[in-house]
Amino acid sequence: MSTTGRLRYTLPPPDGSKAHIDLRVDPSQNWLDDFHTVQIKDVRGREDHYTLDTAGCQYYRHPAKYTTFLNDEEIKDEYYPESMELIKRLTGATRVIIYTYGRLIILATQSDLFMYGIPPVIRRGRPASSDDTVKHKTPARLVHADQTMADAHAIVRRYLSPSDAETIIQGRFQTISFWRPISYPVVDWPLALCDFRSINAERDLVAMSVIHHDHEDESYCAKYNPEHQWIYKSAMEPEDLLIIKTFDSVQGGSVALHTAFQDPMTPEDAPYRQSIELRAILYFGEN
Template structure:
């Protein structure tokens, strides 16, 4: 459901910390969008070329309900994975989210709003928020990124799969809408994505826990030589079997730095 209308003033979302509902001052429209299943040709897609990359990399840590255990075990192996794929010298995971709907399938499904997690402004703010102040100036002088790692948990992701948009098909100036996220203690900023029939959406049908997708939310290199971000969204796949298991997934968000 790409964002399709702009507000008269600055676009704003105010999340309710209790209910999880969002109050926003703009509206959206649903659009039927072609989603290409790239199973069999997924190796053609790379981070710098399109903004995302699928990899075969089974996680050593497979229990994701214990937060402390996950941070102790899954975070470090994911840092190593990001470094291996990107060649980065420093990776700092600052956030994660998981989807566990097994015990209550009637809860709301994943959000179907095409988006990018951070704007340039928000990405720089993340560095200041999560990195020691004395390290920030030197790190910001070089290339840095925000990269997410998403993978299914326990069962293949047939229900509400994750789709990503080829960066080369996005008109950044006209297709994106900066939106302020207003929390009680801080303000972030995300990019909502407007509908454009030229967008090229891709997904890997039936992703397994042995597979992951790594995608950019920000890249400080913005000279046209590389993809800067990958808009993404969950979507309702009409080919999903009626008896498909409820989707479970884990997503990490990381600051990625280079020498």
């Protein structure tokens, strides 16, 4: 089975300048939108054909112990630690460092757990909703990958001691997004992913500065390529989760482009999508 989606790609700035989006007041961009309708394959029942190492994304079925997702402090106290242990078990990482949008949330080792005051990224509502805040963000409707190599290295160096950062950077590390629906299945604005085997990294990926009030990140937007192979899992439930690889120090270009999309088969009375995501640095070395 498959569906279609009208995806928002990017045409780089015509003046040759670097693409950027400025989020400090009203979001503004210097590139041109380039919409294309594409086929998106439903992988339900064939999820095991896609793994972090072969496609840049991987689906799992694992219910969360914490299911309320209404109180930030409870989420930090309960959902973060259980997610960190689950990420280790699913990926083989020896260390998990969770952060979000350029800021550290948790630094976790075997013996330490440091909490920071950054709220979790919970997405409720539809794109262009007026309620688009850090606490309740709307689904991101742009074909993108969260990090460039330079940004992944910068994040490691930003939040860890110099010696600790160099240990991680000299070994194998990844950055990921750990995503799951909350409350009920996601039918409205589901998440589509592009199998990295169909991406021409040199031609397709466009480095983009993301300008915040107090810092600047660098991610990728993407030019349209008719060879892109798009997938999604229909009606993902809160017991389902998805790991999206956003950087890999070994498989350099193996990132999965992704975007929310409007499925034409979505019933008119479908509830607005609700989901939670964590971003994490994974280290694959000795503790």
